[in-house]
Amino acid sequence: MAIIIKKFGGTSVGSIERIRSIAQKISKEYQSGDQIVIVVSAMAKTTDELFSLAFQISDHPSRRELDMLLTAGERITMSLLSLALQEKGFASISFTGSQSGIITDSKHGNARIMKINAFRILEELEKGKIVIVAGFQGVSTEKEITTLGRGGSDTSAVALASYLSADLCEIYTDVDGVFTADPRIVQHPKAMPEIDYPQMLALAYNGSKVLHPRAVEFACIYDVPLVIRSSFSDKPGTTLKKLLDKEKNMEDRKITAIAHKERLICYTLDKSDAGLFREFGFEIFKYRIKDALVSIFFEEKYESEIRYFLQQHNYTVRERKDAVGFVILVGIGINLDLSFLAKTIELTEKYHPLEISHSERTIEILLGSDAVVACVQDLHQEFVESNSKNLGV
Numbered sequence: 333m334a335i336i337i338k339k340f341g342g343t344s345v346g347s348i349e350r351i352r353s354i355a356q357k358i359s360k361e362y363q364s365g366d367q368i369v370i371v372v373s374a375m376a377k378t379t380d381e382l383f384s385l386a387f388q389i390s391d392h393p394s395r396r397e398l399d400m401l402l403t404a405g406e407r408i409t410m411s412l413l414s415l416a417l418q419e420k421g422f423a424s425i426s427f428t429g430s431q432s433g434i435i436t437d438s439k440h441g442n443a444r445i446m447k448i449n450a451f452r453i454l455e456e457l458e459k460g461k462i463v464i465v466a467g468f469q470g471v472s473t474e475k476e477i478t479t480l481g482r483g484g485s486d487t488s489a490v491a492l493a494s495y496l497s498a499d500l501c502e503i504y505t506d507v508d509g510v511f512t513a514d515p516r517i518v519q520h521p522k523a524m525p526e527i528d529y530p531q532m533l534a535l536a537y538n539g540s541k542v543l544h545p546r547a548v549e550f551a552c553i554y555d556v557p558l559v560i561r562s563s564f565s566d567k568p569g570t571t572l573k574k575l576l577d578k579e580k581n582m583e584d585r586k587i588t589a590i591a592h593k594e595r596l597i598c599y600t601l602d603k604s605d606a607g608l609f610r611e612f613g614f615e616i617f618k619y620r621i622k623d624a625l626v627s628i629f630f631e632e633k634y635e636s637e638i639r640y641f642l643q644q645h646n647y648t649v650r651e652r653k654d655a656v657g658f659v660i661l662v663g664i665g666i667n668l669d670l671s672f673l674a675k676t677i678e679l680t681e682k683y684h685p686l687e688i689s690h691s692e693r694t695i696e697i698l699l700g701s702d703a704v705v706a707c708v709q710d711l712h713q714e715f716v717e718s719n720s721k722n723l724g725v
């Protein structure tokens with residue numbers, strides 16, 4: 333009997349109709365004899381709404397209370413889905429992260445999974461029940477409720493899949509899989525039937541929110557069979573692979589996909605203040621170090637909390653830049669052939685990039701936030717839609 337983990341994101345469970353339709357989908361598969369664990373996100377927009385409620389009460393809500401509040405979103409979905417299954421005559425039970433035995437460290441808002449003791453899930457599976465788990469949350473070793481960072485339900489699902497040695501972990505979302513760029517902004521995105529871990533990691537870390545980066549790390553380290561697919565269609569989606577087809581991919585240097593991030597703020601601090609990062613706890617997108625200064629890039633929505641933290645600790649922001657963003661080209665071997673760099677410089681000139689840098693699998697363009705979408709569209713057209721091998725022309 334196979335164990336299958338299915339994770340449903342916010343849009344996939346965004347209304348009562350959607351929850352009923354997911355229940356229908358799950359019940360069909362359950363009847364084929366598999367053991368099924370469902371991981372759910374909060375219903376669409378719920379987490380943002382809960383977040384803003386907290387800020388209506390306080391400009392600086394404590395991170396512990398924020399976690400108590402935000403975890404309520406996933407509790408709503410898990411119980412509604414369980415009720416929908418029970419209405420159809422199926423035995424199901426819902427568990428919070430804590431009841432599921434997801435043990436984390438104490439970093440509220442961005443906790444790390446230390447271990448999993450999912451004996452209650454195993455007991456209920458043995459009884460033949462469909463188990464529904466609230467994603468994005470756990471309990472710390474100090475018995476406090478924690479969250480895993482925004483988008484963290486993917487990580488809950490992959491972590492459970494690894495603990496249960498699941499035969500498959502399916503991440504159901506609102507698009508047909510991983511595309512060559514965000515399908516919401518480019519005209520002719522291509523769905524990728526498969527992608528290897530290093531490139532998926534590069535996309536996830538660089539803003540392609542279709543998969544939480546920690547979920548990819550988990551899947552890679554613990555060899556979890558992972559598929560990303562749509563809950564709105566029957567398309568097969570994208571499979572994460574350790575190895576791709578040798579014939580097709582041997583030393584095939586090309587831009588595989590493009591990630592992007594808009595609306596970032598950059599604070600520049602003294603490098604001598606680096607000790608602050610031990611206490612920091614906020615998610616940052618990237619950092620840069622130059623001479624005696626450290627620049628951190630983070631999402632606009634975190635600014636008031638970060639500013640407050642820095643003030644509390646008497647750290648001085650040397651420079652503040654707002655409305656910046658990144659466009660990030662991802663591909664294997666693209667920095668071993670500088671014609672990729674040449675073409676990137678030529679194509680991005682009109683967007684007045686503030687900086688171009690690279691890692692082993694990325695070329696990263698820092699630019700004004702307003703130019704990000706047009707830049708992705710242009711680069712996608714040139715590198716992905718046209719034949720990207722003609723780099724010299």
Ligand code: ADP
Nearest residue numbers: 341342343505506510511513514516540541542
């Ligand atoms: P969920 O709520 O299911 O977790 P998310 O909103 O977190 O869904 O992630 C899915 C979204 O990721 C898509 O709607 C899409 O706009 C965005 N996205 C960004 N880059 C990509 C990409 N390369 N491929 C697919 N989706 C992408």
Ligand code: ASP
Nearest residue numbers: 373379468482483484485
């Ligand atoms: N509900 C959480 C969020 O919106 C976690 C998730 O959806 O993965 O970030």
Ligand code: MG
Nearest residue numbers: 341483541542
């Ligand atoms: Mg997500």
